[in-house]
Amino acid sequence: MRLDDLLRVSFRQVLRQRRRNLGVALAIAIGTAGLIVVITMGQDVKENINKDLELLGKATRVKVYFDMSQEKYSISRPQWFRESTVGELRRLPGVTGVTLVAFRNGIELSNRHDHQFRLKLLVGADEYIWEVNSFTPVSGRFFGYKEVKGRKKVCVLGADVAKKIFGDEDAVGNSLKIDNNYYRVIGLLGGLGIGDYAEWAFIPYTTARDRVLGQWLPNCIYLRCHTWNDVKSVASAIPEVVTANQDGEGIEVKVYWDQLKKVRRIAWWIEFFIYISIAATLILGGFGIWNIMTAGVQSRTREIGLKKAIGAEDRDIMAQFLAEALCISLGASVFGIVAGRVAVEILANILGSRPLEELFLFCVGLGLLFSVILGVGAGLFPSIRASRMEVVSAVNFE
Amino acid sequence: MKTSHQDLVINISDLVKNYGNGATGISVLQDVNLEVHGGEIVAVTGPSGCGKSTLLFILGLFLFPSQGSYYFSGENVLALSRSEQAEFRRKRVGFVFQTSDLFENSTVYENLEFPLIYAGVKRRERKGRIVDALDLVNMGHRIRHPANLLSGGEKQRVAVARALVNRPQVILADEPTGQLDRDNTQFVMDYLEKSVKEAGTALIVVTHDPQVATRCKRICVLEDGVLKESYGNLANND
Numbered sequence: 001m002r003l004d005d006l007l008r009v010s011f012r013q014v015l016r017q018r019r020r021n022l023g024v025a026l027a028i029a030i031g032t033a034g035l036i037v038v039i040t041m042g043q044d045v046k047e048n049i050n051k052d053l054e055l056l057g058k059a060t061r062v063k064v065y066f067d068m069s070q071e072k073y074s075i076s077r078p079q080w081f082r083e084s085t086v087g088e089l090r091r092l093p094g095v096t097g098v099t100l101v102a103f104r105n106g107i108e109l110s111n112r113h114d115h116q117f118r119l120k121l122l123v124g125a126d127e128y129i130w131e132v133n134s135f136t137p138v139s140g141r142f143f144g145y146k147e148v149k150g151r152k153k154v155c156v157l158g159a160d161v162a163k164k165i166f167g168d169e170d171a172v173g174n175s176l177k178i179d180n181n182y183y184r185v186i187g188l189l190g191g192l193g194i195g196d197y198a199e200w201a202f203i204p205y206t207t208a209r210d211r212v213l214g215q216w217l218p219n220c221i222y223l224r225c226h227t228w229n230d231v232k233s234v235a236s237a238i239p240e241v242v243t244a245n246q247d248g249e250g251i252e253v254k255v256y257w258d259q260l261k262k263v264r265r266i267a268w269w270i271e272f273f274i275y276i277s278i279a280a281t282l283i284l285g286g287f288g289i290w291n292i293m294t295a296g297v298q299s300r301t302r303e304i305g306l307k308k309a310i311g312a313e314d315r316d317i318m319a320q321f322l323a324e325a326l327c328i329s330l331g332a333s334v335f336g337i338v339a340g341r342v343a344v345e346i347l348a349n350i351l352g353s354r355p356l357e358e359l360f361l362f363c364v365g366l367g368l369l370f371s372v373i374l375g376v377g378a379g380l381f382p383s384i385r386a387s388r389m390e391v392v393s394a395v396n397f398e
Numbered sequence: 399m400k401t402s403h404q405d406l407v408i409n410i411s412d413l414v415k416n417y418g419n420g421a422t423g424i425s426v427l428q429d430v431n432l433e434v435h436g437g438e439i440v441a442v443t444g445p446s447g448c449g450k451s452t453l454l455f456i457l458g459l460f461l462f463p464s465q466g467s468y469y470f471s472g473e474n475v476l477a478l479s480r481s482e483q484a485e486f487r488r489k490r491v492g493f494v495f496q497t498s499d500l501f502e503n504s505t506v507y508e509n510l511e512f513p514l515i516y517a518g519v520k521r522r523e524r525k526g527r528i529v530d531a532l533d534l535v536n537m538g539h540r541i542r543h544p545a546n547l548l549s550g551g552e553k554q555r556v557a558v559a560r561a562l563v564n565r566p567q568v569i570l571a572d573e574p575t576g577q578l579d580r581d582n583t584q585f586v587m588d589y590l591e592k593s594v595k596e597a598g599t600a601l602i603v604v605t606h607d608p609q610v611a612t613r614c615k616r617i618c619v620l621e622d623g624v625l626k627e628s629y630g631n632l633a634n635n636d
Contacts (some may be wrong), residue, residue, distance in 0.1 A: 005515045016503045306499050309458070310560070311488020311516040313481055391460040395495065 001316045010323035021131035024288035032336025033283040037343045037364040038277050040355045052333025059263040060228050062235050063221040063254040080217035085245040094230025099128035100218040110177045111165050120199045124208030132224040137274025140172035140187030148204040150163035155183040155293050158198040181211050289378035293325050297307030297386045304386050333371035337364050407567050408434040413466030413541050426452045428623045440600045440609040444620035450604040458570050488517045492561030496573035500545040506556050513564045518521050531559040535589040543624050552584030564615045568600045587613050
């Protein structure tokens with residue numbers, strides 16, 4: 001039997017028995033749509049959860065700093081990170097962002113009414129600090145490249161600091177004085193999981209270096225890893241990169257292992273749930289096809305006998321039943337893909353997220369692959385049974 | 399019979415068919431001998447359960463005898479492999495069953511297309527052969543009609559056309575008019591005779607209907623598995 005005849009005859013048969021096939025096709029279509037939604041949106045939801053967990057735990061953040069207070073170090077000269085070191089760290093596989101910072105505590109601030117306030121920590125930072133720490137402004141905006149390069153007198157305040165200095169007044173747009181220089185407040189940092197940062201103030205480190213009294217050396221770096229799986233390798237590579245570019249004496253690498261462990265455990269459960277759902281979908285779809293094909297072999301016994309009587313070989317019968325199973329699973333899968341796409345679009349709008357197009361295409365491929373496996377897997381046994389049927393018993397079947 | 403040895407199509411000798419063994423065994427056919435030549439119309443009659451259908455199934459290689467030989471156009475067809483048996487059925491014999499077994503979900507055209515598909519006939523050749531076969535049984539006007547909407551007589555005529563479409567050497571018909579009224583029986587037999595005459599095909603009809611049997615040139619009577627009598631129906635001799 002030629003392939004085009006096989007496909008034509010099988011497709012026609014499936015179409016003509018659509019009422020019988022409707023239930024199982026619907027189940028597979030829903031299963032495939034579910035598969036696409038679960039994987040596409042599951043990943044998206046997982047990423048959102050990760051971001052939230054990051055805000056709380058900073059699990060994929062690595063802190064690198066010089067600790068010269070330890071007695072084992074013979075010299076006491078100050079250490080700081082060079083631009084070349086930062087550049088090399090940015091190129092490390094698994095690193096998505098690096099920020100260079102310097103700290104000073106005990107700084108006095110005052111507002112335009114000369115109301116004094118002692119700041120917990122003044123941070124001099126580059127423009128990457130927001131991205132590396134997943135910060136978002138609760139009001140106004142953060143300083144960027146231009147302000148850092150231009151040594152602008154701008155300031156981002158932690159929400160608690162702003163409240164203490166300006167009270168109910170809107171801090172953004174207001175000015176405050178640090179070391180006899182007035183800085184314009186351009187944004188506020190706050191929100192869930194911000195912790196101690198709410199009591200800090202941030203200015204460009206170039207401005208701090210020029211205008212704030214004392215030595216401002218960027219002796220701390222924060223790195224953001226792409227995923228928590230990258231943290232270990234990044235952390236272990238850092239000392240080597242630093243010492244290859246500068247004097248690395250006193251270098252310390254701090255990883256938040258406890259938070260990392262908790263985040264990974266939560267993610268594992270999410271992934272487990274996703275894959276259990278996929279497995280359940282596949283098993284149910286497979287049983288559906290197996291059931292309909294087995295019932296089909298039984299109810300079409302005379303047809304099988306007749307086809308053999310007019311010259312069909314065992315392989316023709318087997319090929320036809322297999323092709324019909326494939327037509328059902330593939331056809332249903334295509335409907336499922338369309339339905340899945342619609343569902344993903346709707347859910348993405350509701351959640352305000354944007355799942356990756358590549359992920360959706362991957363799911364389409366996966367859905368089609370699974371449908372082929374389902375069709376062949378579930379249709380194989382009934383097809384073999386049909387092909388081995390003896391002509392006389394099939395023709396005489398009532 | 400005015401037939402030559404060269405156009406001998408079916409030659410079975412000392413054919414025995416038993417079901418089961420020992421005391422519980424049943425002997426269905428005993429030492430059956432039969433020769434059928436091209437263009438012959440042979441009726442196999444006998445009471446129910448005498449082994450008529452079993453003989454037909456053996457002739458179509460649906461069943462295999464316990465003993466004996468079966469030569470089809472000089473070839474020992476009992477030695478064919480399973481795949482060769484299928485080829486034998488699609489190219490050398492055509493079947494018409496009692497219950498007008500058409501593929502109910504298909505059209506008349508599609509019913510006739512199946513044997514051609516299995517025989518590997520090219521698509522562009524199929525239509526012509528299907529139209530010819532349907533014209534032979536006067537069913538050309540129903541070519542796109544769904545099979546399940548045909549009357550009983552029409553279904554049996556389509557079944558005859560389907561048996562003929564691959565131009566077989568022999569048509570094996572198992573009670574082809576068993577569920578038809580008198581008029582339709584006449585029509586179907588007319589078409590079968592006409593087809594056999596035009597195509598030079600041999601026809602073996604299993605029937606217990608005297609109306610059908612008497613239209614055949616030869617009538618073979620099976621009683622308790624024994625083909626007791628075989629004689630020519632002179633009334634129908636040309």
